Amino acid sequence: MDLLQKHNHAISDDHFRQVDESLRHAGGDGEVVLEVRDVEKVYEISDDVEVHALRGVSLQIRRGEMMAIIGQSGSGKSTLMHTIGLLDNPTSGEVYVGDIDVTDMTQNELARIRNREIGFVFQSFNLLARTTALDNVALPLVYAGVSGGERAERSQIALERVGLGERLDHAPNQLSGGQQQRVAIARALVTEPAIVLGDEPTGNLDKRSGYEIMTFFQELNEQGITVVLVTHDLRVAQHAQRIVEISDGLIVDDRIVPEAERIDAHAELAAYLESIGEAPEQQADHTEGSDA
């Protein structure tokens, strides 16, 4: 048992180092950070009913890009997101992180890669209840084996980055939806992942908080972080530089958004605030705090 465990760790360490190195020390912008090749996913609902959620999808995600995967519900976009997020193994095809094949890695090895290389932002925030913003953000670092002191320091920096430096000790139920989603973004950022994955990140938010969240994603991308948004909403997708459209388990379109069509989240927020009669200078934190 002990021997087996050590053995597993050895494999895991080795794989992990390869993945990590391939992501961090090779190339610059434009390098492929994650790739799926000819991925199929079949769910067996019962003995004779199968659902083909993905039917041969190939996609490359490049370092520094902001990409949106768009599709109707049932199109297979959630399955694709789970595959990209290494939460699920494909039925066939391969998944590469950097140039390492992770298709056949064990759940524990994938957990480790998710921990370091992928930051998740979910539609329903998925923060731990009764747990402060700081502890929520620190959670991935706990599983990364970072010491307590360093965890607090890095989590605080991440929270300051999303404008919540004053709310470290607030539990999720003391924060507005927009603030909770910002905590989730801070949690996604804290391990300095290669990719931040947003699954309908504005889906549970009011208009204004949604626009604010999009400004954070665009800012993060400008700072060099690779962002992948999964959405059914074309307007959200248009904040990205590239839109991949999926329908019926296949990629049907993969296009670069022309600069003229791309939505600038800051301008969008400012216009919205003006339309409801608020000066754009009045920043989010102030007003959101009062209605929290």
Added chain:
Amino acid sequence: MNFAESFRISLKALSANKGRAILTMLGVIIGVMSVILLVSIGTGVSDDITGQLEGLGTNVIYVMPGAEEDIMSGMFLPARQFTADDVDAVADRVSRLASVTPMVETMMRFSVGNNEMMGGVSGMSAAAIDVFDVNLDRGRMYSASEVNAGARVAIIGTEVDRQLFANHDSIGQEILVDGQRFTVIGVTEEQGGGAMGGGLDTSVMMPFTSAQRLTGSQDIGMIAVKTHDVEDIDQVQALIRQALLPRMGNDFAAFTQDEVMDMMGAMIAVLTFMLGGIASISLLVGGIGIMNIMLVSVSERTREIGIRKAIGAKTYDIMSQFVIESVLLSVLGGLIGIALGALGSWGIAATGALPSVVSIWSVALAFFFSISVGVFFGVYPAWRASKLDPIDALRYE
């Protein structure tokens, strides 16, 4: 993630749900408490009886009716009891080496005026004073002729003296034993000891012939033989056998004090284990309670588990978090149970109702058992938690 982190997470989860944690622990608390309490009483009684038997001296042989194998296995089914003739036969054979007394033992009500109490009646011959080293505080022992005549004379214990005669001089006074009038001729010295100890303190000693008259039977339950010299014990044991074999066949047994002690010890140990075993069942039920709550807790926290797994928790991390949680519950419950059990045992001993001694091994056993309960009943829910698919868990509402 290391153990300390898992521990911290588990502790936090428990403190978030204190009421439930305490109720869950209650099962283990009650289980451990009953184990400690019952084993303590068993140990206390055992110590007490051993102490009494040791006080009798190593050169006493007890002769009982009933086949030896039967007695050893706890069955007392003799074909017949001893009679006075059997006692005489034994006494004749060993007279040079030992003193012999028949023993007619029963429980009866003693009363003097309005005062009354229950106590033991020991009907013995005049030689009893040698066999059991009885010392009289005052008064005198009955004589052989009083035994032959079945005289209504009694030697009372200090406790009988105290309760029935209230500091009056009892010598020469009358005492009613089961309604029959007896004259007090002596008071034994205080033996002390607990409720089970000091057997003589609460009894009345009398000629066995008088005791036979009280019981309405010629039966003699036991014969006690004391060798004058410890060295002779084997020889005397053999002589007793020679005396009784032609009269009783194999339907009797002669045990030395060591043998009796071993027998009693074995019987009490069996009893103690039985009591402890019954109490352990409640500990088992407590464990199932923990498992139940842990399963509820896992399904309640499905989403939390999904979040943890999505952001990097490994199977082992989730597993250890939940196992530690259940072990914390059971160990905490175990410690509280040990404390309450020890307190209860001390309380029982203090009231004097029963002797009770908290033994280290019962504490160690209960503690070890409660850890095992936590691990055993925690592993399955923890395994269920660790096997959850992060995607399903995140979707869970």
